[in-house]
Amino acid sequence: MPHHTLASDLSSEARRYLVDFRRRYSASDVVGFLDAASGGRVAVIGEAIIDEYAYVEPMGKSAKDAVIAVRALSQESQAGGAVAVANHAGAFANRVDLLTALGERESRDAFIREHLHEHVQPRFIYKAGSPTIVKRRFIDNYTAARLLEVYEFNDSVLGIDNEAAFLANLEELLPQVDVVVVADFGHGLISPAAARAIEGGARFLAVNAQTNSANLGFHTITKYQRADFVSIQEREIRLDRRDREGPLPGLLEELSGLLGTRATLVTRGKSGALLHTTAGTDECPSLAFRVVDRMGAGDAVFAVASLCVAAGVPADAVNFIANAVGAQAVTVVGNRTAVDREALERDITMLLTEVGE
Numbered sequence: 001m002p003h004h005t006l007a008s009d010l011s012s013e014a015r016r017y018l019v020d021f022r023r024r025y026s027a028s029d030v031v032g033f034l035d036a037a038s039g040g041r042v043a044v045i046g047e048a049i050i051d052e053y054a055y056v057e058p059m060g061k062s063a064k065d066a067v068i069a070v071r072a073l074s075q076e077s078q079a080g081g082a083v084a085v086a087n088h089a090g091a092f093a094n095r096v097d098l099l100t101a102l103g104e105r106e107s108r109d110a111f112i113r114e115h116l117h118e119h120v121q122p123r124f125i126y127k128a129g130s131p132t133i134v135k136r137r138f139i140d141n142y143t144a145a146r147l148l149e150v151y152e153f154n155d156s157v158l159g160i161d162n163e164a165a166f167l168a169n170l171e172e173l174l175p176q177v178d179v180v181v182v183a184d185f186g187h188g189l190i191s192p193a194a195a196r197a198i199e200g201g202a203r204f205l206a207v208n209a210q211t212n213s214a215n216l217g218f219h220t221i222t223k224y225q226r227a228d229f230v231s232i233q234e235r236e237i238r239l240d241r242r243d244r245e246g247p248l249p250g251l252l253e254e255l256s257g258l259l260g261t262r263a264t265l266v267t268r269g270k271s272g273a274l275l276h277t278t279a280g281t282d283e284c285p286s287l288a289f290r291v292v293d294r295m296g297a298g299d300a301v302f303a304v305a306s307l308c309v310a311a312g313v314p315a316d317a318v319n320f321i322a323n324a325v326g327a328q329a330v331t332v333v334g335n336r337t338a339v340d341r342e343a344l345e346r347d348i349t350m351l352l353t354e355v356g357e
Helices: 012-021 027-037 082-090 109-114 160-176 192-201 234-241 248-259 297-310 315-329 341-354
Strands: 041-046 048-061 068-081 095-103 120-127 133-140 146-152 179-184 205-209 229-233 263-267 273-277 280-284
Touching: 012 341, 027 297, 027 315, 027 341, 041 082, 041 160, 048 082, 048 095, 048 109, 068 082, 068 109, 068 133, 082 095, 082 120, 082 179, 082 297, 095 160, 109 120, 120 160, 160 192, 179 192, 179 297, 205 297, 229 234, 229 248, 229 297, 234 248, 234 263, 248 263, 248 273, 248 280, 263 297, 263 315, 273 315, 280 315, 297 315, 315 341
Parallel strands: 041 095, 041 179, 048 133, 095 120, 179 205, 205 229, 229 263
Antiparallel strands: 048 068, 133 146, 263 273, 273 280
16 A cells, blocks of 8 residues: 655654654664564454445435435455454564454355465365355445445354364464464454453463443443553543543553553544553654554554563553554555555654655
């Protein structure tokens, strides 16, 4: 997903931040951190999701009903959910094992396999009585506004046989990998028993427990009892902590203490991100200059930041890299492409050499 970043396109806050950041790190330093994050074997665990975008042209209200009629123009399917997270990780790590569930019916197995990064090795279980999860979004072709979402899925917990197969895969896989990245979308794949198995078997555990329209109020990060790294959106941490307006650093410190994290990242969209460690809280403004679609950006940020934290990259550099990844990710629709590492390195070099010249 190549693009060009110009200092003049960034906010004054971002330019000030970059001038300060480059007093501590050069572009080659940051590229070196990415190299360090590329070592080791990674497992990504979570729900496979197919994201479909149906582009339409609104025609107006139906003559006889209170319904807006639209004309179908085009459609695009993308590999999302844990598959997208694995693909982002695969742009850095040489071996990524993906453990996920497809549907016993309408599995879309071939589609998923065709859309895996070459470094990703899949392990599929096939959920009984279920299709592979599809999230279909109807998009106004002119404004890019989302008009409607339709989910095709079965979000009940795994049956006895599926759960046994999933736990057996965990038992075999976890001792073989250095970093475990859990992308839990709350659609019934990861039971409390599976969460405990992951916590007990992971050498380094990164977790994102996503809040979405299907699980709102029933699925939060404290489903997990421990993690080394957590990536969470601001609304999600406020929901988990039951605090609408409290200062974020305090909520971060509270959650980090509960889970025993090395680092906890809160993403805030156009406001950038906060990264909390025992040394304190680092703040980075948004480095995005052009936003096409925010959907999927969190998956990219989570994948790359997880590898950086596991590699021991300094917290302020992790936060910078996470925001640079997010800035790249929002320039494409959804998970159309994985993180482009070469483009990311070019952007980092540009950000840390242009600003302040």
